[in-house]
Amino acid sequence: MKPVYIAGAGMTKFGRAEWSLIRLASEASRSALHHADLGEIPVDGVVVANMGAARVNKQTALGSALVDQLALYPAMAEAVENGPASGASAFKVGCQAIASGMADVVLVTGVERMRTVNGLEGTDFVASLSHPEAEYIYGVTLPSLAGMFARLFMDRFGVERKHLAMVAIKNHENATKNPYAHIQQTVTMEGILTLPEAAVNNPPIAAPLHMFDCCPVSDGAASLVLVSEDVAAKLGGPKVRVAGIGQATDTHAVHEREDPTDLKAVRIASEKAFGMAGATPSDVDVVELHDAFTILEIAESEAAGFFPRGEGHLALERGETALDGKLPINPSGGLKAKGHPVGATGVAQLVELVWQLRGEADERQVQNAKTAYACNFGGFGNNVVATVLRREG
């Protein structure tokens, strides 16, 4: 693939938005464009990542809407949907636009405004990404899939509820250092697990997962400016290159997998991304994983190749994935505490990594980060995009 660079990154604060869907998208976009400092260089293409505006916001043609808000005509534009991996899918599409030679500058903006559909309608909306005939019609929800996955995974590898809590504690702590995070509040082992009042404050959602094992429902937008090698050479500032991208699908229905605890699509997508990058997991300095549920951070950290199978929770327990550990995971706070506006998430993961690689992550900066990895987990593992970014120079 022809080289693709990320010249700018920006996002809105995740949480409950007063702004409209397109206002959210345009604010994140303006922030990324400002960061990229393109001067007179035009934007050739816009790719919007979004899962459900057609339903949730009764709005379609988001590509055209964002081009219009930013007055970028006649730039090319469209929206990409891939469930919770919409963000990284749109990023991949943007990279391909540049690598194909059809564009030199592409704006990739992920956005979701979904807090307006909280409650049962919101649960139903998210569940619409499950298998329509083998899961959805039987009432499967994402928390229920995650609960079943967690029980199986915990039984097999000796993972305990305290390990899940450790993910939450770490990510909430990281989020207090991230001004863009939805929840900027620490949690403790006592508060969510051992004290008697934990039973009330941290109720079960889908056993063995409790409330603090689940990400919040958030509104927000995140944006990246992708550029060709020629344009990157003209711009000042640090150079962050898209070293590798891999995407893989698995059976749509979770129960059809030979071993549901084996996140095969994470494994294959990661192998592809590392292969394209000419790198291995041991080269990585900072990681963003898709912890929509705490158990997923542990499982993905193994499937991506950072820890042997069944040992992710041990590395976590040893503090290796903490902000000051050997391999910081989710310095942003992750989906768990930064929030999860579905279409924005995959882009926001890369926004955090771009900031980390440029040394712009302030209080949560991972020192000397040169190589970064992100996993955007679509469906319940049926469609995964892995990305390796590298700082050059």
Place this chain on the structure above:
Amino acid sequence: MKPVYIAGAGMTKFGRAEWSLIRLASEASRSALHHADLGEIPVDGVVVANMGAARVNKQTALGSALVDQLALYPAMAEAVENGPASGASAFKVGCQAIASGMADVVLVTGVERMRTVNGLEGTDFVASLSHPEAEYIYGVTLPSLAGMFARLFMDRFGVERKHLAMVAIKNHENATKNPYAHIQQTVTMEGILTLPEAAVNNPPIAAPLHMFDCCPVSDGAASLVLVSEDVAAKLGGPKVRVAGIGQATDTHAVHEREDPTDLKAVRIASEKAFGMAGATPSDVDVVELHDAFTILEIAESEAAGFFPRGEGHLALERGETALDGKLPINPSGGLKAKGHPVGATGVAQLVELVWQLRGEADERQVQNAKTAYACNFGGFGNNVVATVLRREG
């Protein structure tokens, strides 16, 4: 751009579908894959074009769903949304995947199952692609935009209702030769315009447009198999190359355009596509235009460069755009009679052109067609994709 070829094309009959959304998509896909006859060559990527399944079918993650139906894992997959131009946008994304080198074989399938939301909800669904704050909230609908456009265009260029009827008559006639068309029934000038009962049979929808100036609401799917030059060389059969693609946006709201009768995005997208193809409109043998409303076929035939401004209706009147004319437009029957399952349309236009270029269009075959052009018109002209296909050898 690296060469991209179309190795196979297929579609379902448009109309009212008994099949589910994914069944529609998978049947069209199987038909295109059968046509391509890939043998052991794997599909690397799937791009689904769809506008509103999140709302209309309460289904998302369509890329994963189609990969699953066809058992194509671990192929990459996502869905692309660009209003009525979703089909050609997805096609462009598929071409970029191949031209970037990330894929050698990409399946592009457009699908919409929208007859279930007929009536006011259907009108509201389609209107969701208009400008959210400058059009949608004031009750703008697509027919109302088309009506205003038609009045302005007809006044300025002396186009009469009989010219609109000529588009309908021609396209309905063509559709009787297309077994995949939704409406396979001829109409006459008398029946829809001059006889007294025409007032009843062809009532006004948004004056000056009447029912037979508007496309039907259809379900359906259409699919293309795109391949790299290497794969194309391995396959038998005629070679259809993607000679040029152009995409352009204009203001989201129609009233913000300096001259709403000037379809600027059609003009720019077409110039880009012809530029990439190293061709001019006079090289084209067969055309598919986006006649969601009859007036649009006339206006687009000028903006794409086939006829001078204000003279499209005269060429139509002279029979030049008839199946046996100098430049057959919409041999498939067009959106007007073939139908308009929104996400499928842009793909279906190219399916027809591939069949035409391969000499497989049976009764509606345009003789010696070597170069073909399609215009997929998104929004009300705010996002347009133009494509030039060429038969090689």
